[in-house]
Amino acid sequence: MQIIRFADLKPQPWRNGGGVTRELASHSGGTSADTTSADDGAFDWRVSLADVTSAGDYSPFPGMERVLTVVEGELLLLAVDGTEHPLEKYRPFRFPGGAASSSALPTGDVRNLNVIAREGAFKAYTSIIELSKKRAHPVFEGQLGVLLQGQATVSPGNAGPDAGSGAGPDSAPVPLGRYDAVVGSDSQTPEILGRGFLAVVSIDPVTG
Structure with missing residues (x-):
């Protein structure tokens, strides 16, 4: 039985400075890499927790599909290709990883559970x-x-x-x-x- 302790995860800052991400698990190169960090896009799927502390753009992941769930905080306003989607806590939302996406924080900081999977190879839920x-x-x-x-x-x-x-x-x-x-x-x-x-x-x- 394998348990991944959140306290042991190392926070990685976003490139735009808008938050930090902690990777729970990923898979790349045809082998499991549950506890090995993957560079942006260098994986077939990844599960992570992100602390969003300021509004801004999200990193694009062309060829990927994303499922984002707010797990702490009240509301995230996610814009995907110009269309705004209000995301409430515990309501998963699926969108293309290559889309132009950004977020706003009308009620303060949030924490998101992010799941990213390569289209045509894996489907994430x-x-x-x-x-x-x-x-x-x-x-x-x-x-x-x-x-x-x-x-x-x-x-x-x-x-x-x-x-x-x-x-x-x-x-x-x-x-x-x-x-x-x-x-x-x-x-x-x-x-x-x-x-x-x-x-x-x-x-x-x-x-x-």
């Missing part, structure tokens, strides 16, 4: 799930579960040795902090219990 203390939410292979709010623990879904971060063979529940991410697996599917909200990012290979 973001779902916001309300957690339960009685029914665990599984995180499968190709998914990343990010705790957005509340208190939660994660356990391997199957008994047996566990080679991840912070969990041992006894499969004791591991507490999650805000914005910690759980990497999904089908062989020992992590299960998350608690109260609050979880973002489930799914990255599906495009076939055919």
